[in-house]
Amino acid sequence: MSVLVFAEASEGKFKKIALEAISYGKKVADQLDTQLVALTINADNATELSNYGAQKIIKITNDSLNSFNAKITASIIKQVTIKENAQVVIVDSSSNGLYLAPILAINLDAGLASNVIELPTSTSPFVVKRKAFSNKAFNNTEIKTDVKVIGLAKNSFGIFENNTTAIEEDFSPEIINSTVKSVSVAKASGKVAIADADIVVSGGRGLKGPENWGMIEELAETLGAATACSKPVSDLGWRPHGEHVGQTGKPVAANLYIAIGISGAIQHLAGINASKVKVVINTDPEAPFFKAADYGIVGDAFEVVPQLIKKLHEFKAQNS
Amino acid sequence: MKILVCISHVPDTTSKINFTENNSEFDTNGVQYVINPYDEFALARAMWFKEKQGASITVITVGNASTESSLRKSLAIGADTAIRINSEAPDGFYVAKQLAEVAKKENFDLILTGRESIDYNGAMVPGMLATLLDCNFVNACVGAEIENTTATVSKEIDGGTETLTAELPLVLAAQKGLVEEKDLRIPNMRGIMMARKKPLTVVEPIDFATTTVAKSFEKPAEKSACKLVDSSDIDTLIDLLHNEAKVI
Numbered sequence: 397m398s399v400l401v402f403a404e405a406s407e408g409k410f411k412k413i414a415l416e417a418i419s420y421g422k423k424v425a426d427q428l429d430t431q432l433v434a435l436t437i438n439a440d441n442a443t444e445l446s447n448y449g450a451q452k453i454i455k456i457t458n459d460s461l462n463s464f465n466a467k468i469t470a471s472i473i474k475q476v477t478i479k480e481n482a483q484v485v486i487v488d489s490s491s492n493g494l495y496l497a498p499i500l501a502i503n504l505d506a507g508l509a510s511n512v513i514e515l516p517t518s519t520s521p522f523v524v525k526r527k528a529f530s531n532k533a534f535n536n537t538e539i540k541t542d543v544k545v546i547g548l549a550k551n552s553f554g555i556f557e558n559n560t561t562a563i564e565e566d567f568s569p570e571i572i573n574s575t576v577k578s579v580s581v582a583k584a585s586g587k588v589a590i591a592d593a594d595i596v597v598s599g600g601r602g603l604k605g606p607e608n609w610g611m612i613e614e615l616a617e618t619l620g621a622a623t624a625c626s627k628p629v630s631d632l633g634w635r636p637h638g639e640h641v642g643q644t645g646k647p648v649a650a651n652l653y654i655a656i657g658i659s660g661a662i663q664h665l666a667g668i669n670a671s672k673v674k675v676v677i678n679t680d681p682e683a684p685f686f687k688a689a690d691y692g693i694v695g696d697a698f699e700v701v702p703q704l705i706k707k708l709h710e711f712k713a714q715n716s
Numbered sequence: 717m718k719i720l721v722c723i724s725h726v727p728d729t730t731s732k733i734n735f736t737e738n739n740s741e742f743d744t745n746g747v748q749y750v751i752n753p754y755d756e757f758a759l760a761r762a763m764w765f766k767e768k769q770g771a772s773i774t775v776i777t778v779g780n781a782s783t784e785s786s787l788r789k790s791l792a793i794g795a796d797t798a799i800r801i802n803s804e805a806p807d808g809f810y811v812a813k814q815l816a817e818v819a820k821k822e823n824f825d826l827i828l829t830g831r832e833s834i835d836y837n838g839a840m841v842p843g844m845l846a847t848l849l850d851c852n853f854v855n856a857c858v859g860a861e862i863e864n865t866t867a868t869v870s871k872e873i874d875g876g877t878e879t880l881t882a883e884l885p886l887v888l889a890a891q892k893g894l895v896e897e898k899d900l901r902i903p904n905m906r907g908i909m910m911a912r913k914k915p916l917t918v919v920e921p922i923d924f925a926t927t928t929v930a931k932s933f934e935k936p937a938e939k940s941a942c943k944l945v946d947s948s949d950i951d952t953l954i955d956l957l958h959n960e961a962k963v964i
Contacts, residue, residue, distance in 0.1 A: 406874075466843070466853070466855070467852075467853070490874055491855075491856060491872060491873045491874045492873075492874075494839055494855065494856075495843065495855040495856070496843075497840065497843070498808075498812075498839075498840040498841075498842070498843030498844040498847065499843045499844075499846070499847045499853065501809070501840070501844065501927075502812075502843075502844050502847035502848055503847065506927070507807075507809065507927030507928040508808070508809065508838075508840055508844075508927070508928070509928060510837075510838050510839055510840060511837055511838070511839075523931060525934075527837060528835070528836050528837055528933070529727075529733045529834075529835060529836075529837070530729070530834055530837060531936070532733040532935070532936070533733050533735070533933050533934065533935050533936070534933065534934045534935075534936070535836070535930050535932075535933050536930070536931045536932045536933070536934070537807075537928050537929070537930055537931065538928060538929045538931050539927065539928050540925075540926070540927055540928060540929065541927050574852075575852060575882060575883040576852050576853075576854060576880055576881070576882040576883075577880060577881050577882070578878060578879075578880050579868075579878075579879040579880060579881055580878070580879045581873065581876060581877075581878045581879075582876050582877050582878075582879075583873075583875045583876030584875065584876060587875075589874050589875030589876075591874035591875065592874060592875065594963075595963070595964070619964065631897045637858070637892060637893040638872070638876075638877070638893070640892060643729055643753065643834060644753045644754065644757075644892045645892055646872075651963045652957065652961070652963040652964065662729055662730050663729050666729055666834070672961075672963065673957070673961045673963045675953070675957070676942070686942050686944075687942070688939075688942075689942045690939075690940075690942060690943065690961065691942065691943050691944075691945060691953060691956055691957070691961070692942045692943070692944050692945070693944070693945050693946070693947050693953065694944065694947065695947025696947070699947065700947050700950070703950045704950050704953070704954075707950045707951060707954055708954065708964075711954050711958070711964075715958075
């Protein structure tokens, strides 16, 4: 028996969410009194996973897997699940993790719980707590199948160091055919992706026009943050759709979310309220965002944001 | 081209979320239901295919009779036929399994769904449905065109977009961006009148063992009030973020 975590490497490197999944998997393995097995594909330094509790690392190296294919990856995870007799399989909530989890669950005849935010509250029956109703509630779900698949919500559990000596094993899986083929990938270079960001700086209609986004980008750069926007801003074409966060846009589960000139419509809040700390800057003290935020400034963004950038530079200079 | 659009009938975003029966059931009292917004993107793209290159559109949902309002609205928007699988689903797998049972008899070329529903947020039905039907699947679609039996699809990935080709039959899970906001349809009077005459078939569910069960619900703890900082006192904000919230 074992617990298996698929630790996805992106261009050879593990992202934080992969390490979070390993940290989580180690605690689940402890609960079940079994070992944690990590599966990696084309990772530069798979041994890194032993710092977070992986006791066995299955390494797959195959150039044909450099481009992600959900069906092929799910088939590989299934092969390793069977080989390692895994009882619980954990994937993260990266775009690839979300893509492959339901395919994997069907392949394994396993029950799937996605958006899981905590360790199982009980292992027999196997009950996990998951987010539902766009973060407005939690749902305690029992997974009834022998093999269980857990989709771990982003930034929900944290990363815990747990130095272990891991056995490493190379594995050559069978690679199935797929008629879904990658043609090209377009990534904004030099920018922090919303999905990977610890901090997100988001602008709304209060900024009055796309020409005023310079200070949003400067603030984001100062904080190492991603930039985002509200729905009206993307609908007006001020910013690309990919930056829209909220109910139908990208979900944000950052450590810090700074909303500038965003009133805080319920649809917007539904998409960002998984963030740990929320700051709002708005001229209108009645804006609903003040009810959802942890810290707020009632003030004109055009005065507050440049001040904030200046003060953050001073703060960084003192603390570096 | 035969298109199936899977519709979920969900509480409107502004609904109050409460639970009854000792926190084991969602409280539907006073809740307004709508077509799941991601499914609206899917339906709008299906309409685009129908108008651009000709297609028949079937809409389907798993739900009790109250969900028929969302199916009728879909028919009013322009779908041709509707199917309701007469059951209240305990989880996403149950939905996928029921949908697959109906879909496998019909040979759809393209199945469009929303990326997730805004109630249970499982994001599992599209991938499970595709896998049960043994057809191709692309998640988080922000663009889709079809020529003969090949789709060219763009999907959202972390930090960008990826373009793929996929052979039909195909399940696509719609993300915002698949259609423009202006392409979302509001039914007109003629559509509403016509929808009344379009066929809405009710089929009974199949029986099988479920894989998960929602045992109970909880609401998040009440959050503490927002700490207001004076706009001339940015130092205090930075201090709070650094020393209290520990996020910078």
